[in-house]
Amino acid sequence: MLAAAESFAQFGFGDTTMEGIAARAGTSIGSVYQFFPNKHAVFREIAGRCLLEARRSYASLVGADALQVPWATLLGRVIDGFRALHDGSAMMQAMWRNLELYGEYAEADQAMMRELIAATAVLFGAWVPSMAEPTRRVIATMVVNTVATTLLVIAREPDRGRADALVVETKRMLERYLASYLPG
Numbered sequence: 782m783l784a785a786a787e788s789f790a791q792f793g794f795g796d797t798t799m800e801g802i803a804a805r806a807g808t809s810i811g812s813v814y815q816f817f818p819n820k821h822a823v824f825r826e827i828a829g830r831c832l833l834e835a836r837r838s839y840a841s842l843v844g845a846d847a848l849q850v851p852w853a854t855l856l857g858r859v860i861d862g863f864r865a866l867h868d869g870s871a872m873m874q875a876m877w878r879n880l881e882l883y884g885e886y887a888e889a890d891q892a893m894m895r896e897l898i899a900a901t902a903v904l905f906g907a908w909v910p911s912m913a914e915p916t917r918r919v920i921a922t923m924v925v926n927t928v929a930t931t932l933l934v935i936a937r938e939p940d941r942g943r944a945d946a947l948v949v950e951t952k953r954m955l956e957r958y959l960a961s962y963l964p965g
Contacts, residue, residue, distance in 0.1 A: 782823075782826060782827060782830060782872070783806075783871055783872075784802055784805035784806035784807075785797075785802045785805075785806070785820075785823045785824075785826075785827060785875075786827050786871035786872045786874070786875040787805065787871045787875075788801055788802050788805055789824060789827065789875035789878065789879055790871050790874035790875040790878050793878055793879060794820070794824060794879045794881070794882055797820060798820070799813055799814065799817075799819070799820055799823075802820070802823065821882075821885065824875070824879070824882055824885055825885050825886060827872050827875055827876070828876055828882075828885060828886035828889070828890075829886065829889060830872055831870070831872040831873055831875070831876050832886065832889050832890060832893050834866070834870060834872060834873070835863075835866070835873075835893060836893055836896065836897075838862060838863065838866050839859070839863075839897055839900065841862075842858055842859045842862035842863070843855065843859065843900070843904070844858075847904060848904070848907055848908070851965060852904075852908060852959065852963050852965070853956050853959075855904075856924075856952065856955055856956065856959070857952055859928070860928055860931075860948060860951065860952055860955075861948075863928065863932060864932065864935070864948055867932050867935075867936060873936075874936070877932075877933065877936035877937070878936075880933075894925060894926075894929070897925050898918065898921045898922050898925045899918075899921070901921035901924060901925055902914070902917040902918045902920075902921035903917075904921075905917040905920060905921060905962070905963065908963050908964060909962065909963060909964065912962065916962075920959070920962055923958070924955060924958075924959070927951065927954070927955060928951065928955075931947060931948065931951040934947060935947055935948065
């Protein structure tokens, strides 16, 4: 899968071939076709693994100590962790490079986003038990989607310094936004 993800990330979906994937993986084309009937199926597998990787990363980044660290520290840890994941994962890069294929995994992505929003809303409820559940969900939706949008923007930003500045400003913006809702 890594060879396929690297090909999709480097060349784009249109210029990636099953033969190229096989060559990059050091295997025969027959071996690739044994598991995948076409490159759309390969891409869907990459997308599924990528979404699983994102779910696992969220759980790991939030961690068991989520309620013991200041929320601003946790926010920074999650944003920086996802930035590192996106920078270092060929699967993530393949998805960002080929957004025209979003329909291939949209339902699974939307389900994952709902899970991340729900988990974030639970954190807000733990920090501010008096906050109404609908309010927690709206705030969590804003935070999760803001981080996701920033990752999209920086994935397409060729200037590393500008991408770094966008991450800093996203943290600043979200910290100020959340400060009106969360203690400390």
